[in-house]
Amino acid sequence: MNTVPKVTPCDCHLHTDNSFDSETPAERLAERARELKINYIAITDHCDILEWSDENIARSNAQAAELNEKYSDLTVLRGIELGEPLQAPEQTSIALNLCEYDFILCSLHNIANEEDFYFLHPDRQQAQELIRRYFDELLETVRWNRFDSLAHFTYPLRYITDRDGVQVDMARYKPVIREILATLAANGKALEINTSGLRSPTGFLLPTVEYIREFRELGGRYITLGSDAHVPEHMAVGMREGIAAAKQAGFDCATVFINRQPVEIPL
Numbered sequence: 001m002n003t004v005p006k007v008t009p010c011d012c013h014l015h016t017d018n019s020f021d022s023e024t025p026a027e028r029l030a031e032r033a034r035e036l037k038i039n040y041i042a043i044t045d046h047c048d049i050l051e052w053s054d055e056n057i058a059r060s061n062a063q064a065a066e067l068n069e070k071y072s073d074l075t076v077l078r079g080i081e082l083g084e085p086l087q088a089p090e091q092t093s094i095a096l097n098l099c100e101y102d103f104i105l106c107s108l109h110n111i112a113n114e115e116d117f118y119f120l121h122p123d124r125q126q127a128q129e130l131i132r133r134y135f136d137e138l139l140e141t142v143r144w145n146r147f148d149s150l151a152h153f154t155y156p157l158r159y160i161t162d163r164d165g166v167q168v169d170m171a172r173y174k175p176v177i178r179e180i181l182a183t184l185a186a187n188g189k190a191l192e193i194n195t196s197g198l199r200s201p202t203g204f205l206l207p208t209v210e211y212i213r214e215f216r217e218l219g220g221r222y223i224t225l226g227s228d229a230h231v232p233e234h235m236a237v238g239m240r241e242g243i244a245a246a247k248q249a250g251f252d253c254a255t256v257f258i259n260r261q262p263v264e265i266p267l
Contacts, residue, residue: 010039010040012079012226012257013192014041014042015229016043018056018057019045019046019230020046022231027063030076034074036236038236039075041074042076042226043060047083048109049083049085049088052091057095078100079104080095080101080103080105083109084110085106100259102259103257103258112133117155124167130160131156131168131173135173150191150192152194153206162197181220190220190262191212192206193212193226194226194228195226195239195241195242196228198238199238205242212249215249216250224255227239253267
């Protein structure tokens, strides 16, 4: 499923060597985007709020701005992936005021007082409780509302189900999921279609089309597309499937954010 469409309008979730888990220079991402004839990219380096570097975030922001000035055929957006913002509100305020951003992508990699789901290997009973806590904290996060798009909804499944094979009864979370999606829609925020899961052996979008469709039915207007690439070769991988899911759910545009304002791009 690791396919790259001939025309990808945007990729709004990308990491550079200003993130702890990437060694890719920002300029290499810009070069790759031009090779693929992508019109918009957002550099969204990690700002996991319990452990982040103001120097890295400021450098990431400045590099994105410089690249945007350098290329006439590519718009490079100054983004940030703001992780776990409610777990350290004072640090979150510092991060949000550190730079001028085009795009704030909000994520939840770990729930309060737990490690990133990447490091957890729960059994089925433990997984059910962890995911309940994940959605509860995610609901409070979307109510907080100081971001533009919600990243990789259903993130824990990337590891609990896809990697470790633990099956989870998602039906028990239907009310809180609906409330999260309804809150996003009511607040005019975007839902990210994250294609990183398609790079794994079993492969699925985060979130799957059923949740993208529900978001649309609840009044959601905006979706963003992101490969979550940490190396140039992963840029836009799976975007064909992501765009197909968006259309299947009733969206005919993707959205990029410029100076925190939504700009819709026909798919």
